[in-house]
Amino acid sequence: xxxxxxxxxxxxxxxxxxxxxxxxxxxxxxxxxxxxxxxxxxxxxxxxxxxxxxxxxxxxxxxxxxxxxxxxxxxxxxxxxxxxxxxxxxxxxxxxxxxxxxxxxxxxxxxxxxxxxxxxxxxxxxxxxxxxxxxxxxxxxxxxxxxxxxxxxxxxxxxxxxxxxxxxxxxxxxxxxxxxxxxxxxxxxxxxxxxxxxxxxxxxxxxxxxxxxxxxxxxxxxxxxxxxxxxxxxxxxxxxxxxxxxxxxxxxxxxxxxxxxxxxxxxxxxxxxxxxxxxxxxxxxxxxxxxxxxxxxxxxxxxxxxxxxxxxx
Numbered sequence: 001x002x003x004x005x006x007x008x009x010x011x012x013x014x015x016x017x018x019x020x021x022x023x024x025x026x027x028x029x030x031x032x033x034x035x036x037x038x039x040x041x042x043x044x045x046x047x048x049x050x051x052x053x054x055x056x057x058x059x060x061x062x063x064x065x066x067x068x069x070x071x072x073x074x075x076x077x078x079x080x081x082x083x084x085x086x087x088x089x090x091x092x093x094x095x096x097x098x099x100x101x102x103x104x105x106x107x108x109x110x111x112x113x114x115x116x117x118x119x120x121x122x123x124x125x126x127x128x129x130x131x132x133x134x135x136x137x138x139x140x141x142x143x144x145x146x147x148x149x150x151x152x153x154x155x156x157x158x159x160x161x162x163x164x165x166x167x168x169x170x171x172x173x174x175x176x177x178x179x180x181x182x183x184x185x186x187x188x189x190x191x192x193x194x195x196x197x198x199x200x201x202x203x204x205x206x207x208x209x210x211x212x213x214x215x216x217x218x219x220x221x222x223x224x225x226x227x228x229x230x231x232x233x234x235x236x237x238x239x240x241x242x243x244x245x246x247x248x249x250x251x252x253x254x255x256x257x258x259x260x261x262x263x264x265x266x267x268x269x270x271x272x273x274x275x276x277x278x279x280x281x282x283x284x285x286x287x288x289x290x291x292x293x294x295x296x297x298x299x300x301x302x303x304x305x306x307x308x309x310x311x312x313x
Contacts, residue, residue, distance in 0.1 A: 014313035015312070020122045020269075020270075021269040022120070024216075025238045026217060027240060045166055045307060047305050048115055052110065052131070057108065079117050187285035188301075189263070189289050189302070191258075191300075202243060206243045234265075254296060257295060
């Protein structure tokens, strides 16, 4: 669910968009005509988030600009595209076009990035979900839940999850979602070496060299329902990890160190290369956080979160 604090002015809205980790990811090879892969994944929202500001302006009040499409994106991270390649742009364009708003309004969007880019944390997808929700509210569209999910799926496979987040089973290419009971609070340490892995490249390599494995998602869902978390954490797996490790062996060193320092579970998330480590208590989390710094270029202290998006201004 969305969480709300006080609303802002009529034409400006600010949101925090949380990243995610894949607690479990099972992948099937070459199974779809649309180029995507069938997955079974248990996803979890995390506290690490980007901050986005959306402002809508009436066209008649706008200054002339070379940008004719009415979507203006700024960002503090130079690696982020500011045009149609950005999922936020794609989400905003869907709103403008589907509701005949492009000739009447333009949209200014600022993205304050904290989530690492191309790191398996769905930062871009979370930002796109924020765009759909923010513009729905700013334009008072009252989009039906099924319709906004369909638009999210059109933008990207992880975007439907990022609309609500929490603890969720994702199937199909990621658009078929089943909400699960929230995990208890756990500290999460995220470690990345700064490498950028495009999802399509990693899935392509999985098709060539990966090994399909029988999904155990039903067992894991049952563990969550029965609150058998020790069993649950003992069976976590990411089918893409073996493929990414071929090029980034630091993943194994980070996992080994995190386990040595007391993490209850650790593995690569998504298409990598970020590794997460879950910890029961803050002392252990801080030990893992400090212990992974020599092995990784960026380390974050975060936690589980029951939702993806927070409207705060």
